[in-house]
Amino acid sequence: MSNDIIIDVQNLSHWFSNGTMGVDHVNLSIPQGEFVIMAGPNGSGKTTLLQHLNGLVMPSEGIVSIKGVPVKGNLLRARKMVGMVFQDADSQIVGETVREDVAFGPENLGLDPATVDCQTDGALKKVGLSHKADISPHLLSGGEKRRLAIAGVLSMQPEIILFDEPFSNLDYPGICQVVDQMKALKGDGRTIVVTSHDMDPVIGLADRLVILNRGRIVRQGDPLSVAMDAAAFGIRPLAGFIQSEAGP
Ligand SMILES: Nc1ncnc2c1ncn2[C@@H]1O[C@H](COP(=O)(O)OP(=O)(O)OP(=O)(O)O)[C@@H](O)[C@H]1O
Numbered sequence: 001m002s003n004d005i006i007i008d009v010q011n012l013s014h015w016f017s018n019g020t021m022g023v024d025h026v027n028l029s030i031p032q033g034e035f036v037i038m039a040g041p042n043g044s045g046k047t048t049l050l051q052h053l054n055g056l057v058m059p060s061e062g063i064v065s066i067k068g069v070p071v072k073g074n075l076l077r078a079r080k081m082v083g084m085v086f087q088d089a090d091s092q093i094v095g096e097t098v099r100e101d102v103a104f105g106p107e108n109l110g111l112d113p114a115t116v117d118c119q120t121d122g123a124l125k126k127v128g129l130s131h132k133a134d135i136s137p138h139l140l141s142g143g144e145k146r147r148l149a150i151a152g153v154l155s156m157q158p159e160i161i162l163f164d165e166p167f168s169n170l171d172y173p174g175i176c177q178v179v180d181q182m183k184a185l186k187g188d189g190r191t192i193v194v195t196s197h198d199m200d201p202v203i204g205l206a207d208r209l210v211i212l213n214r215g216r217i218v219r220q221g222d223p224l225s226v227a228m229d230a231a232a233f234g235i236r237p238l239a240g241f242i243q244s245e246a247g248p
């Protein structure tokens, strides 16, 4: 990990048109290569905060910068540098076939056709979906759709990857596959932010755990120390913590 700040969130607030506060005065600086878990109860603002990092949502107040450049006003650059795997894999499907779906991102970035093909094939291979390249994405299982969503992000080769609840509805092998992808991306020096109600699969990879509550960061720091306080904030504790509390 380097000391260069790649994601800088300054005094970010977001309220929706109906007046709901999504994010409330958040400051967060993430160095290049860091692996961050963002935890918090339902409605605490995790998805809204992630959506600001690649410009899906714009701040009501404050600034989000990627490598020193504000996301607002530089949307294409932000989309190129920050990929997001959505909480709902179905909502991310845009192609008629698995291959078209994965190629959509690099095509939109304006890459030449040979590079699009190469990055699409590489991403499909990485998630183990090459053999399903020509079928409709809607025929995939839930876990395969999640892998497709990950391939759609990998094909753009972004420096920062955001995973919003990547383990929901996945079976154990599915969770392992996603964790393996994350491990490889981390090894490759990518910066990763993961929101998850289940911290167990990723706690060993994380450099920092951030806890959100009602749109605010209420704790952050060393993952294991912060995880010890998780239950106090309505977050499921690590499995090991439950066992140790139950005693031998
Ligand atoms: N489009 C919207 N319009 C109005 N309020 C919204 C909208 N999207 C989210 N909210 C509200 O903003 C708050 C934060 O929502 P967000 O989806 O960011 O939470 P979350 O931490 O990701 O929750 P979950 O764990 O359920 O995924 C919630 O109170 C939610 O009801």
Ligand SMILES: [Mg+2]
Binding pocket: 046, 047, 048, 087, 164
């Ligand atoms: Mg969410």
